[in-house]
Amino acid sequence: MTTPIRLAMIGGGRDAFIGAVHRKAAALDARFSLVAGCLSSSPEKALASGRDLGLPDARNYPTWRALLDSERARPADDRAEVVAIVTPNHTHHEIALASIEAGFHVICDKPLCHTSAQASDLAAVVARSGLVFAVTYNYSGYPMVKQARRLVRDGVLGPIRKVIVEYNQGWLASNLEASGQKQADWRTDPARSGLGGAIGDIGSHAEQLVAYVTGLELDVICADLTTFVKGRRLDDDANLLLRFKGGARGILTASQIEIGCENDLRLRVWGERGGLDWRQEDPNHLVLHALGEPERVFRRGNDYLAHEALLASRLPSGHPEAFIEAFANVYLGVAHAIRAGDSAPARSGGLGAATAPAEAPDFPSIHDGVRGVRFIEQAVLSSASERKWTPFKAP
Amino acid sequence: MTTPIRLAMIGGGRDAFIGAVHRKAAALDARFSLVAGCLSSSPEKALASGRDLGLPDARNYPTWRALLDSERARPADDRAEVVAIVTPNHTHHEIALASIEAGFHVICDKPLCHTSAQASDLAAVVARSGLVFAVTYNYSGYPMVKQARRLVRDGVLGPIRKVIVEYNQGWLASNLEASGQKQADWRTDPARSGLGGAIGDIGSHAEQLVAYVTGLELDVICADLTTFVKGRRLDDDANLLLRFKGGARGILTASQIEIGCENDLRLRVWGERGGLDWRQEDPNHLVLHALGEPERVFRRGNDYLAHEALLASRLPSGHPEAFIEAFANVYLGVAHAIRAGDSAPARSGGLGAATAPAEAPDFPSIHDGVRGVRFIEQAVLSSASERKWTPFKAP
Amino acid sequence: MTTPIRLAMIGGGRDAFIGAVHRKAAALDARFSLVAGCLSSSPEKALASGRDLGLPDARNYPTWRALLDSERARPADDRAEVVAIVTPNHTHHEIALASIEAGFHVICDKPLCHTSAQASDLAAVVARSGLVFAVTYNYSGYPMVKQARRLVRDGVLGPIRKVIVEYNQGWLASNLEASGQKQADWRTDPARSGLGGAIGDIGSHAEQLVAYVTGLELDVICADLTTFVKGRRLDDDANLLLRFKGGARGILTASQIEIGCENDLRLRVWGERGGLDWRQEDPNHLVLHALGEPERVFRRGNDYLAHEALLASRLPSGHPEAFIEAFANVYLGVAHAIRAGDSAPARSGGLGAATAPAEAPDFPSIHDGVRGVRFIEQAVLSSASERKWTPFKAP
């Protein structure tokens, strides 16, 4: 058996969406214990939210700086070990930097921060620190995404030629932010969300999914970002042509005005010998096309899957797993990285502390975070340019 | 904020399947805390399993009787409040009876017990006790199943004419029990599983789903149960014709030898004005057919859904929920029934204690359990009979 | 090149449904030429309908007897060679018998006739005649159904254990016949349709599909036929348990009151080593489940398919074929049987006469017709019986 990892949360109080997702994901495998929090940028709301969650007063903090300072001062076997940063984007950099400098591991929402300069700076600090830093590109936590990555790595598709990645949403098809809806409000505000609207909020997930599954590196991009809803200050629709190093081509579309689409992230990849197809809204299946053969449908939980797909799975096949489990896989990976020494069966968890597994799913790192910020920046730059191709990286 | 409910678990130790599901479901909303357990019928394994989960030695019990006796003796604000019984079927009755008599609320796996006589007996004791008793017919916990029930209740389908319910599995298509696989082993053993094989293990889920969604009562049934795998001692395939009171007709099939099927529970219902279709492996969607209109697809998480479907949902639409969440809805319902007085937003939970919601999803009761046992009995009886129709209830 | 086969049609005039389907199916491959007709039981309507179709007056007959007599009297190289009988069921037997006795090949709609006695009688006459006699169980004409049959015959599924066949329709969910709708009118009239409503009209298609794909023979059946719509004179919903010789079990449901279902014929078959799944509304795909392997989806038109599936296909994969093409395969088979000597590529046809192929799709014979009539009879008998099992054949 293993002691749960002591988790502190910054952000995620009343009315937040993603904070509760983090807590559920952390709870699922009984590898974490929430010991401290500063759940809002408003001290009153922070304290009230912490009380909602049963935090003891002493560790229910009004400001994130108070949290870092006080927790750091506690005995090593009592203080928070990892900080989950689930605040709006504009605060990520400052909090993450301070957290790392205070000696805490970090789990940070994406996008990592607002600018490439911030991101590189942070990455350097993290590298020096030796601490664990995860960025919650949660969609790479799905078992069948890991299976897809394995198929590509094993060469089942052959050299990759073409990628189509779509992230279709419709929830911002009208001016929801004008109604005061909290999620719409900050996501469409450049000051809090950053340079990108749809391209940042969901396009960056699409970019990371491609990189994770295919390992391809972007060479140049051509972006067309549009704001359809009157009065909106950021793009709500993004269409890109992609060229990868080595010659592969691609399309990326990320939209929040496609009515009827909910969270329709889909990745298709084709190589010289095969193709694959995965959809987030049907996450337990993965379609493989091999040249000249009938289509094959891989399903989560079956013995014919790769090790990493089985490792990231909790239930027998046909008992569907979904969003929370994929998110929880990021947490499992972080737990394992923090407590690399322990060992025990992974599926026993839930309520009650779990023993630590001998291995765990991988998780998105600060490098994904850095690349993601660059992607948003260059997409915005490309969209404003008359030149067809904008380099992904400066030479 | 509200104190988590103190949960004790009987069964569910190393190698068990459903125990971990219960723990994850209980953990998801931070409404329960695992305080005690007797996790196996083998005292050594029970204690080892409890240590895996971090149970304190004092409340990690070698026998379930020890658990009930010792917990009962603890102070009221410290002892377990509810017992989750996740043992093989043959032990449910004795443990459940003792738990209720010892004053604990109960969450019990299905089927409730082996015989109608036991079930009725138990139901009477529960009724007198005033305690909460849930039977984990977890599939009725899905939000879109609750939406289906609402559509039927609102008369959208008109008077019901026809039901087709299928529970297609294939995992027992070969003699898995001969390999020592634990799940196959006890489920195919009449001493532990009861009279029914497929009809008991999954047919009873199908029966409950029909009853839950349609409210129909069975009148007579005609069953054909078969054992296809050589050496197996219980049915692995069950096909039934159903007649309901009021004239509706139906088909129920439950099979564990249908290769390629995983956990394919599907319910279709037709009335005079419409029909509906739901599949467990695609649980976030519900299809509605209204006479003369295009098919409509309802999706979880949208504002156009009924109150009870939204209440049973945690994530925005398009962020799929699945098996664990449906299971967790049973736990949420139980939590609410035990702590009916508290109030707070339901979606805030996860890690850290949650505040109690003002209302919660409904949950399957001992009446479902009693009816389910009767269903298995009468199906077995019908299968052995030369008469076409076997009454569901004695006159 | 080959001279088109001279076709006469009985029935299928103005307002008829299936007559036009026959004509389109016959036209598709340019292997038939319509030379004569008696297109209605009403002489006036017959003649008007024939004029609609451009039949010359001399061969546009007011009665079917006139057609048979006059055509028979024409020179051998000019007279009709085959008679398509597309009249309501009650007239099939008399017309078919007379057609065979007059020396014509026959293509007859299903069900073949009203009683087993008629059917056997007719079969004996056909056998003596040496003439071609097809019964338009058109669904066995689909290429992927032929692929399914091949997979079963090749033992890919192993010995068959279980069959579920469904024929779900909803078009008779209300009293359409009361509105005078022609198709509803005769199909719900025992005098014209026969003993069976849904069981005859569509249940018999389902029975034939099972027999065609699996080769299984029915041993005993248990039927529950219901009439849901008030005032209707025949069943509109049929649910059956099936037992086959050799131990396989099955379910057959055929309904016309399932709102939202259009022509949803679906066959699933499972054996000891695999399963398959095919749906008429998605006819270009066939799903194969092999034990322990990912699901495979076979698609029409691909080289990996069996010879008979490719032979029954006209277009490249992805260019969907559908109902008419499957129907046309029955006609192609008949053409080949009549002109067995000719040879040439099959795909060249359409408008303009085609050369005859060296081989052609198989087609349903009078034996299917005889078995189908028996099936309807025994289903009706079983439904009225208190005994669970009714033998499919008298001992």
Next chain:
Amino acid sequence: MTTPIRLAMIGGGRDAFIGAVHRKAAALDARFSLVAGCLSSSPEKALASGRDLGLPDARNYPTWRALLDSERARPADDRAEVVAIVTPNHTHHEIALASIEAGFHVICDKPLCHTSAQASDLAAVVARSGLVFAVTYNYSGYPMVKQARRLVRDGVLGPIRKVIVEYNQGWLASNLEASGQKQADWRTDPARSGLGGAIGDIGSHAEQLVAYVTGLELDVICADLTTFVKGRRLDDDANLLLRFKGGARGILTASQIEIGCENDLRLRVWGERGGLDWRQEDPNHLVLHALGEPERVFRRGNDYLAHEALLASRLPSGHPEAFIEAFANVYLGVAHAIRAGDSAPARSGGLGAATAPAEAPDFPSIHDGVRGVRFIEQAVLSSASERKWTPFKAP
């Protein structure tokens, strides 16, 4: 009743693909009669192919010029009325021009010709002639595509914002032309196929589908055309960003190297109030998303559909129609345009001449053809350009 229209065919002999499709489409409704042909550019093959189809020697021509000259010389009530041009692309312009000038109506395959200049020239001649000229953009012949167009026209989607059109194929993923496969051979040869590979062969279908359904006009485009297969001389993958007049944005992808894709043409359109989704491989369904409402699935053949969708349909719902029927709708439209005076029920046809309907499906005209050629030209131009946006039309 109406005399069938006398059809002559140029191209489409032995080994051709699309010629047989034209003949089957023309045959389906019995509105055409094949009276003459020159079925290949090789005189010997032309004559042999004509004999295969049963053409009389006198009207089985060795060259297309002989066909035009001889047919023109026949009496008005005997000569061919319409010429179907089903030859490789590079010959379309010359044959079409000559056919029109000789006084024949024309049905011509797409793309219309190689250059915009040719196309405009031809269009002017057609306009002066008063003759019927159809270009077989057959996908707009599908009933549910006509329903989609109606929904857009009726404003159900509101002003259009976004279009995604995909035409995914994989049949050219390897160097099929090197094997001598006839279809691959000419389609990858610039001399016969024209400037475009995938962009011409299938991209132009995608472009036409968008224009047909939405009525949007392209403003500027940004294309990235790639040749993945070594040794291939034309693009086999095309990805485009689209900007339409009025502000709508779009993506078009057309590829022939996407393994596992067969003929996967899909159109999605979103406006301010809704979205729609249609796939050619599942052509009988159309999905409509209206803001805040459950998804609706329209199915071919139902009374709730628009008049033009019903008019383009032959079979009851659930009896799938497919590629041939959509193609036949182009022929029906042409037949009606040629014989506008006649009238009779449309569904009676097949074998035997049909009476002409009072109205018929619309069909793609030479204007679609002209626009299509321009599209290919500008896409090729854009792909070679460093400028992001290439105007669709010269100013």
